[in-house]
Amino acid sequence: LIDLALLGLLREHELHGYELKKRLADVLGPRSTVSFGSLYPALARLEAAGEVKAVEHRTSGPVAPSSGSLKGELAAFRSRVRQGRDGWVENVRGTRGKKVYGITERGDERLHELLVDPDVSDDRTFTVRVAFCRHLDPAERLTLFERRRAELARRIDERVATTNGRARDDRSRLDTYLRSLWEHDTDTLSHDLAWLDRLIDQERTGSQETSS
Amino acid sequence: LIDLALLGLLREHELHGYELKKRLADVLGPRSTVSFGSLYPALARLEAAGEVKAVEHRTSGPVAPSSGSLKGELAAFRSRVRQGRDGWVENVRGTRGKKVYGITERGDERLHELLVDPDVSDDRTFTVRVAFCRHLDPAERLTLFERRRAELARRIDERVATTNGRARDDRSRLDTYLRSLWEHDTDTLSHDLAWLDRLIDQERTGSQETSS
DNA sequence: GCATCCATGTAACCAGTTACATGATTTG
DNA sequence: CAAATCATGTAACTGGTTACATGGATGC
Numbered sequence: 366l367i368d369l370a371l372l373g374l375l376r377e378h379e380l381h382g383y384e385l386k387k388r389l390a391d392v393l394g395p396r397s398t399v400s401f402g403s404l405y406p407a408l409a410r411l412e413a414a415g416e417v418k419a420v421e422h423r424t425s426g427p428v429a430p431s432s433g434s435l436k437g438e439l440a441a442f443r444s445r446v447r448q449g450r451d452g453w454v455e456n457v458r459g460t461r462g463k464k465v466y467g468i469t470e471r472g473d474e475r476l477h478e479l480l481v482d483p484d485v486s487d488d489r490t491f492t493v494r495v496a497f498c499r500h501l502d503p504a505e506r507l508t509l510f511e512r513r514r515a516e517l518a519r520r521i522d523e524r525v526a527t528t529n530g531r532a533r534d535d536r537s538r539l540d541t542y543l544r545s546l547w548e549h550d551t552d553t554l555s556h557d558l559a560w561l562d563r564l565i566d567q568e569r570t571g572s573q574e575t576s577s
Numbered sequence: 578l579i580d581l582a583l584l585g586l587l588r589e590h591e592l593h594g595y596e597l598k599k600r601l602a603d604v605l606g607p608r609s610t611v612s613f614g615s616l617y618p619a620l621a622r623l624e625a626a627g628e629v630k631a632v633e634h635r636t637s638g639p640v641a642p643s644s645g646s647l648k649g650e651l652a653a654f655r656s657r658v659r660q661g662r663d664g665w666v667e668n669v670r671g672t673r674g675k676k677v678y679g680i681t682e683r684g685d686e687r688l689h690e691l692l693v694d695p696d697v698s699d700d701r702t703f704t705v706r707v708a709f710c711r712h713l714d715p716a717e718r719l720t721l722f723e724r725r726r727a728e729l730a731r732r733i734d735e736r737v738a739t740t741n742g743r744a745r746d747d748r749s750r751l752d753t754y755l756r757s758l759w760e761h762d763t764d765t766l767s768h769d770l771a772w773l774d775r776l777i778d779q780e781r782t783g784s785q786e787t788s789s
Numbered sequence: 790g791c792a793t794c795c796a797t798g799t800a801a802c803c804a805g806t807t808a809c810a811t812g813a814t815t816t817g
Numbered sequence: 818c819a820a821a822t823c824a825t826g827t828a829a830c831t832g833g834t835t836a837c838a839t840g841g842a843t844g845c
Contacts, residue, residue: 366804366805367804367805381824381825382824382825382826383823383824383825384824391739392755394736394759394762395735396732399805399806400805400806400807401824401825401826402805402806402807402808402826402827402828403804403805403806404825405824405825405826405827406826406827407804409826462813462824463823463824463825464824464825492758495754495757495758496754496755496758498754499752499753499754520608523607524606527603540711541711541779542707542708542710542711542776543604543708545707545772545775545776546704546707546708547606549769549772550606552768552772553765553768553769556764556765556768557761557765560757560761560764563757564754564757567753578832578833579832579833593796593797594796594797594798595795595796595797596796611833611834612833612834612835613796613797613798614798614799614800614833614834614835614836615832615833615834616797617796617797617798617799618798618799619832621798675795675796675797676796676797790845791844791845792843792844792845793842793843793844793845794841794842794843794844795840795841795842795843796839796840796841796842797838797839797840797841798837798838798839798840799836799837799838799839800835800836800837800838801834801835801836801837802833802834802835802836803832803833803834803835804831804832804833804834805830805831805832805833806829806830806831806832807828807829807830807831808827808828808829808830809826809827809828809829810825810826810827810828811824811825811826811827812823812824812825812826813822813823813824813825814821814822814823814824815820815821815822815823816819816820816821816822817818817819817820817821
């Protein structure tokens with residue numbers, strides 16, 4: 366999961382760890398962010414696997430001025446460039462400065478693998494995959510959505526079967542709260558299914574005017 | 578989480594591990610069941626803490642004939658009672674038979690603690706708490722629901738603030754899928770909130786005709 | 790008497806967390 | 818220069834998972 370998120374973000378711009386966490390909170394919502402304690406080891410692991418690599422990052426500006434409290438960060442960047450003029454940038458890595466990562470070709474492949482993985486049963490993972498599904502081509506994207514749709518349909522069927530399987534008196538014996546919970550869960554599933562249907566529909570009709 | 582589920586189930590009838598897992602799948606849906614690998618250690622832990630204890634279970638019949646494939650289990654029970662007549666039941670525990678657990682007074686208190694815990698931020702835990710909230714008195718239940726409602730309202734506010742905080746062009750630069758995801762998440766939150774409102778409403782109006 | 794299901798448990802692992810340690814940079 | 822914030826990292830722990838080992842009971 367974390368690999369997917371990291372590679373997905375790095376696919377667009379080079380970033381350092383601290384920034385990655387902020388972007389992640391921004392994109393996925395603060396609810397599903399990851400902690401530094403898993404972020405940095407994950408980056409190290411990806412680097413060891415050759416899927417990302419530390420880069421010098423002297424050319425392009427800070428590419429993600431999107432969200433809060435980046436003022437200090439901007440200033441930091443400026444100062445680094447300024448000092449870079451007298452050669453300091455060259456050993457940024459060594460002096461425990463920011464470690465800016467970029468994605469490699471292997472990382473690109475890995476990201477693609479993660480995105481096209483046929484297993485769509487994990488809810489959290491699926492969410493992240495949607496977040497980065499722009500990196501898929503239209504056909505692959507459609508497959509992803511349809512697989513997920515099938516998974517949700519299966520879950521609904523399962524629930525309906527259970528309900529029908531319950532003897533009637535048994536069903537009524539179910540406590541109010543359990544019943545309410547059960548119904549709400551079913552509703553939520555339908556809600557998700559409807560959303561997927563909209564996504565699929567958009568994908569189908571929109572596939573004419575690709576590009577731009 | 579697992580403690581809550583186990584104590585909640587045992588609060589109603591004595592059960593052995595294997596059966597607990599089945600009941601859990603039945604009540605919480607097969608999606609959020611726990612594996613044996615965490616179930617048995619958890620039971621052992623609860624037993625060590627004096628919150629559940631192994632019982633002989635010779636008096637009452639199998640109290641949960643609710644769901645599938647209990648035929649064999651019934652038969653097993655019968656045979657055990659039959660043999661019990663010639664004294665075998667006494668050392669069921671030693672011979673690696675079923676180990677039937679019951680809740681203790683400490684366990685009862687612990688369950689209550691878990692149910693009234695003011696932290697309602699964890700989604701999975703909250704679900705399980707609703708599943709067993711019949712063990713709370715009406716006022717405590719209402720508090721639980723209202724706390725959760727406030728939590729969800731807070732999350733929605735947070736999201737709205739973020740949206741407003743985004744510069745307009747920045748917002749439009751958001752990719753279709755990210756936007757769709759974002760909107761769907763917001764919808765889901767509202768959906769959950771509406772459900773809670775219904776629960777709270779039922780709780781308020783229903784509190785006149787208490788008991789049964 | 791052999792396959793199958795019921796039943797309990799252990800060990801290794803996994804993906805994440807919190808808390809802590811460290812240090813660089815900015816800002817008042 | 819002190820306080821706050823940016824930034825990277827480690828260690829211990831948590832709450833689960835899968836895979837495995839074992840064995841009793843039932844059904845054919």
